[in-house]
Amino acid sequence: xxxxxxxxxxxxxxxxxxxxxxxxxxxxxxxxxxxxxxxxxxxxxxxxxxxxxxxxxxxxxxxxxxxxxxxxxxxxxxxxxxxxxxxxxxxxxxxxxxxxxxxxx
Amino acid sequence: xxxxxxxxxxxxxxxxxxxxxxxxxxxxxxxxxxxxxxxxxxxxxxxxxxxxxxxxxxxxxxxxxxxxxxxxxxxxxxxxxxxxxxxxxxxxxxxxxxxxxxxxxxxxxxxxxxxxxxxxxxx
Numbered sequence: 001x002x003x004x005x006x007x008x009x010x011x012x013x014x015x016x017x018x019x020x021x022x023x024x025x026x027x028x029x030x031x032x033x034x035x036x037x038x039x040x041x042x043x044x045x046x047x048x049x050x051x052x053x054x055x056x057x058x059x060x061x062x063x064x065x066x067x068x069x070x071x072x073x074x075x076x077x078x079x080x081x082x083x084x085x086x087x088x089x090x091x092x093x094x095x096x097x098x099x100x101x102x103x104x105x
Numbered sequence: 106x107x108x109x110x111x112x113x114x115x116x117x118x119x120x121x122x123x124x125x126x127x128x129x130x131x132x133x134x135x136x137x138x139x140x141x142x143x144x145x146x147x148x149x150x151x152x153x154x155x156x157x158x159x160x161x162x163x164x165x166x167x168x169x170x171x172x173x174x175x176x177x178x179x180x181x182x183x184x185x186x187x188x189x190x191x192x193x194x195x196x197x198x199x200x201x202x203x204x205x206x207x208x209x210x211x212x213x214x215x216x217x218x219x220x221x222x223x224x225x226x227x228x
Contacts, residue, residue: 053177061180
Protein backbone atom coordinates (compact mmCIF):
# COMPACT_ATOMS: atom_id res chain seq x y z
CA UNK A 1 0.00 0.00 0.00
CA UNK A 2 1.31 3.41 -0.92
CA UNK A 3 0.40 6.34 1.30
CA UNK A 4 -1.67 9.22 -0.01
CA UNK A 5 1.43 11.41 -0.47
CA UNK A 6 2.43 9.18 -3.36
CA UNK A 7 -0.52 10.51 -5.38
CA UNK A 8 -1.39 13.97 -6.68
CA UNK A 9 -4.71 15.69 -6.05
CA UNK A 10 -6.40 13.80 -8.85
CA UNK A 11 -5.04 10.45 -7.75
CA UNK A 12 -2.26 10.09 -10.34
CA UNK A 13 1.01 8.59 -9.14
CA UNK A 14 3.67 11.25 -8.59
CA UNK A 15 6.61 8.93 -9.23
CA UNK A 16 6.15 6.55 -12.13
CA UNK A 17 8.76 4.23 -10.63
CA UNK A 18 6.45 3.61 -7.63
CA UNK A 19 4.11 1.60 -9.83
CA UNK A 20 3.70 -2.14 -9.46
CA UNK A 21 0.69 -4.41 -10.00
CA UNK A 22 -0.39 -4.09 -6.36
CA UNK A 23 -0.42 -0.31 -6.77
CA UNK A 24 -2.71 -0.69 -9.78
CA UNK A 25 -5.07 -2.75 -7.61
CA UNK A 26 -4.95 -0.04 -4.96
CA UNK A 27 -5.76 2.76 -7.43
CA UNK A 28 -8.50 0.68 -9.05
CA UNK A 29 -10.11 -0.01 -5.67
CA UNK A 30 -10.11 3.71 -4.92
CA UNK A 31 -11.90 4.20 -8.24
CA UNK A 32 -14.41 1.45 -7.44
CA UNK A 33 -13.09 -0.94 -10.09
CA UNK A 34 -12.28 -4.65 -9.79
CA UNK A 35 -9.47 -5.48 -12.22
CA UNK A 36 -10.04 -8.45 -14.53
CA UNK A 37 -7.78 -9.99 -17.19
CA UNK A 38 -9.46 -7.71 -19.73
CA UNK A 39 -8.45 -4.67 -17.67
CA UNK A 40 -4.89 -5.92 -17.34
CA UNK A 41 -4.59 -6.39 -21.07
CA UNK A 42 -5.37 -2.69 -21.58
CA UNK A 43 -3.18 -1.59 -18.65
CA UNK A 44 -0.18 -3.39 -20.14
CA UNK A 45 -0.98 -1.89 -23.50
CA UNK A 46 -1.08 1.60 -21.97
CA UNK A 47 2.31 1.05 -20.39
CA UNK A 48 3.67 -0.19 -23.73
CA UNK A 49 2.28 2.94 -25.37
CA UNK A 50 4.01 5.12 -22.82
CA UNK A 51 7.31 3.31 -23.26
CA UNK A 52 7.10 3.65 -27.03
CA UNK A 53 5.91 7.26 -27.36
CA UNK A 54 6.95 8.85 -24.04
CA UNK A 55 3.41 10.16 -23.51
CA UNK A 56 0.03 8.99 -22.24
CA UNK A 57 -2.48 8.67 -25.07
CA UNK A 58 -5.62 10.70 -25.63
CA UNK A 59 -8.73 8.65 -26.42
CA UNK A 60 -8.41 8.69 -30.18
CA UNK A 61 -4.86 7.34 -30.43
CA UNK A 62 -5.60 4.84 -27.66
CA UNK A 63 -8.48 3.37 -29.65
CA UNK A 64 -6.31 3.18 -32.74
CA UNK A 65 -3.40 1.63 -30.83
CA UNK A 66 -5.75 -1.01 -29.34
CA UNK A 67 -7.03 -1.83 -32.80
CA UNK A 68 -3.48 -2.25 -34.09
CA UNK A 69 -2.24 -4.32 -31.16
CA UNK A 70 -5.31 -6.31 -30.08
CA UNK A 71 -7.52 -6.36 -33.16
CA UNK A 72 -10.56 -4.45 -34.34
CA UNK A 73 -12.87 -6.02 -31.69
CA UNK A 74 -11.02 -4.31 -28.89
CA UNK A 75 -10.05 -1.17 -30.77
CA UNK A 76 -13.41 0.43 -30.13
CA UNK A 77 -14.25 3.19 -27.72
CA UNK A 78 -17.31 1.32 -26.47
CA UNK A 79 -15.15 -1.64 -25.45
CA UNK A 80 -12.76 0.64 -23.55
CA UNK A 81 -15.67 2.50 -21.98
CA UNK A 82 -17.06 -0.80 -20.69
CA UNK A 83 -13.79 -1.48 -18.86
CA UNK A 84 -12.87 2.03 -17.76
CA UNK A 85 -16.12 4.00 -17.53
CA UNK A 86 -16.18 7.71 -18.16
CA UNK A 87 -12.83 8.60 -19.67
CA UNK A 88 -10.91 5.40 -20.51
CA UNK A 89 -7.67 7.14 -21.53
CA UNK A 90 -7.56 9.11 -18.29
CA UNK A 91 -8.74 6.39 -15.91
CA UNK A 92 -6.65 3.72 -17.61
CA UNK A 93 -3.53 5.89 -17.46
CA UNK A 94 -4.16 6.58 -13.80
CA UNK A 95 -4.41 2.88 -12.90
CA UNK A 96 -1.45 2.03 -15.14
CA UNK A 97 0.64 4.50 -13.13
CA UNK A 98 1.16 6.92 -16.01
CA UNK A 99 0.85 10.73 -16.06
CA UNK A 100 -2.50 12.28 -16.87
CA UNK A 101 -2.93 12.50 -20.66
CA UNK A 102 -2.21 16.06 -21.83
CA UNK A 103 -5.11 16.31 -24.21
CA UNK A 104 -7.81 14.87 -22.04
CA UNK A 105 -10.83 16.79 -20.81
CA UNK B 106 -8.28 22.45 -50.94
CA UNK B 107 -11.04 19.96 -51.70
CA UNK B 108 -14.46 19.65 -50.17
CA UNK B 109 -13.56 19.69 -46.47
CA UNK B 110 -16.13 21.68 -44.59
CA UNK B 111 -14.14 21.94 -41.37
CA UNK B 112 -11.57 24.73 -41.15
CA UNK B 113 -8.14 23.50 -42.00
CA UNK B 114 -5.40 24.31 -39.53
CA UNK B 115 -1.69 24.47 -40.15
CA UNK B 116 0.63 24.37 -37.15
CA UNK B 117 4.04 25.83 -37.98
CA UNK B 118 6.83 24.57 -35.74
CA UNK B 119 9.95 26.72 -35.83
CA UNK B 120 11.55 25.93 -32.47
CA UNK B 121 14.39 23.57 -31.77
CA UNK B 122 13.23 20.64 -29.67
CA UNK B 123 14.84 21.34 -26.31
CA UNK B 124 15.74 25.04 -26.27
CA UNK B 125 12.42 26.11 -24.80
CA UNK B 126 9.04 24.68 -23.90
CA UNK B 127 7.55 26.13 -27.10
CA UNK B 128 8.56 23.13 -29.17
CA UNK B 129 6.58 20.83 -26.97
CA UNK B 130 3.71 23.35 -26.70
CA UNK B 131 3.31 23.53 -30.46
CA UNK B 132 3.00 19.76 -30.67
CA UNK B 133 0.50 19.72 -27.81
CA UNK B 134 -1.67 22.15 -29.76
CA UNK B 135 -1.45 19.90 -32.80
CA UNK B 136 -2.31 16.76 -30.80
CA UNK B 137 -5.19 18.48 -29.00
CA UNK B 138 -6.67 19.70 -32.28
CA UNK B 139 -6.28 16.24 -33.79
CA UNK B 140 -7.89 14.60 -30.75
CA UNK B 141 -10.95 16.69 -31.57
CA UNK B 142 -10.84 15.56 -35.20
CA UNK B 143 -9.83 18.88 -36.68
CA UNK B 144 -8.10 18.47 -40.04
CA UNK B 145 -4.58 19.40 -39.22
CA UNK B 146 -1.29 19.81 -41.03
CA UNK B 147 2.10 20.28 -39.50
CA UNK B 148 5.03 22.18 -40.99
CA UNK B 149 8.56 22.08 -39.58
CA UNK B 150 10.48 25.22 -40.54
CA UNK B 151 13.79 26.84 -39.64
CA UNK B 152 15.18 25.59 -36.31
CA UNK B 153 12.05 23.44 -35.99
CA UNK B 154 13.54 20.87 -38.38
CA UNK B 155 15.84 19.83 -35.50
CA UNK B 156 12.80 18.10 -34.01
CA UNK B 157 13.09 15.63 -36.87
CA UNK B 158 16.49 14.34 -35.77
CA UNK B 159 16.61 10.59 -35.28
CA UNK B 160 17.69 9.18 -31.90
CA UNK B 161 17.03 12.10 -29.60
CA UNK B 162 18.27 11.15 -26.16
CA UNK B 163 16.44 13.73 -24.09
CA UNK B 164 16.36 11.42 -21.05
CA UNK B 165 19.85 12.71 -20.26
CA UNK B 166 18.42 16.18 -19.55
CA UNK B 167 15.31 14.82 -17.86
CA UNK B 168 12.69 15.96 -20.35
CA UNK B 169 10.19 14.16 -22.56
CA UNK B 170 11.47 12.79 -25.83
CA UNK B 171 9.95 14.80 -28.67
CA UNK B 172 11.22 12.40 -31.31
CA UNK B 173 9.27 9.56 -29.72
CA UNK B 174 6.19 11.73 -29.38
CA UNK B 175 6.41 12.48 -33.10
CA UNK B 176 6.29 8.79 -33.93
CA UNK B 177 2.76 8.74 -32.47
CA UNK B 178 1.41 11.30 -34.97
CA UNK B 179 -0.13 8.63 -37.23
CA UNK B 180 -2.17 7.39 -34.24
CA UNK B 181 -3.62 10.90 -34.03
CA UNK B 182 -4.35 10.72 -37.77
CA UNK B 183 -1.91 13.53 -38.45
CA UNK B 184 -0.67 12.30 -41.80
CA UNK B 185 0.11 15.56 -43.56
CA UNK B 186 3.48 16.58 -42.23
CA UNK B 187 5.68 18.95 -44.20
CA UNK B 188 9.24 20.14 -43.83
CA UNK B 189 11.13 23.17 -45.05
CA UNK B 190 13.58 21.46 -47.43
CA UNK B 191 16.17 24.24 -47.30
CA UNK B 192 16.31 24.18 -43.49
CA UNK B 193 16.57 20.39 -43.43
CA UNK B 194 19.52 20.58 -45.82
CA UNK B 195 21.15 23.40 -43.85
CA UNK B 196 21.02 21.36 -40.65
CA UNK B 197 21.91 18.11 -42.39
CA UNK B 198 18.76 16.32 -41.25
CA UNK B 199 18.38 12.84 -42.69
CA UNK B 200 14.67 12.88 -43.43
CA UNK B 201 14.61 9.20 -44.33
CA UNK B 202 15.45 8.46 -40.67
CA UNK B 203 13.17 11.10 -39.14
CA UNK B 204 10.65 9.96 -36.48
CA UNK B 205 7.80 10.84 -38.81
CA UNK B 206 7.31 10.69 -42.57
CA UNK B 207 7.42 14.16 -44.08
CA UNK B 208 6.94 15.80 -47.42
CA UNK B 209 9.71 18.30 -48.26
CA UNK B 210 8.65 21.68 -49.61
CA UNK B 211 10.60 24.49 -51.27
CA UNK B 212 9.82 28.18 -50.71
CA UNK B 213 6.92 28.45 -53.17
CA UNK B 214 5.53 25.15 -51.84
CA UNK B 215 5.50 26.52 -48.27
CA UNK B 216 3.82 29.69 -49.49
CA UNK B 217 1.16 27.65 -51.26
CA UNK B 218 0.57 25.49 -48.16
CA UNK B 219 0.04 28.57 -45.98
CA UNK B 220 -2.33 30.05 -48.54
CA UNK B 221 -4.33 26.81 -48.69
CA UNK B 222 -5.01 26.58 -44.94
CA UNK B 223 -7.77 28.55 -43.22
CA UNK B 224 -5.75 29.08 -40.05
CA UNK B 225 -2.02 29.21 -39.53
CA UNK B 226 -0.70 28.87 -35.98
CA UNK B 227 2.95 29.78 -35.63
CA UNK B 228 5.25 28.84 -32.78
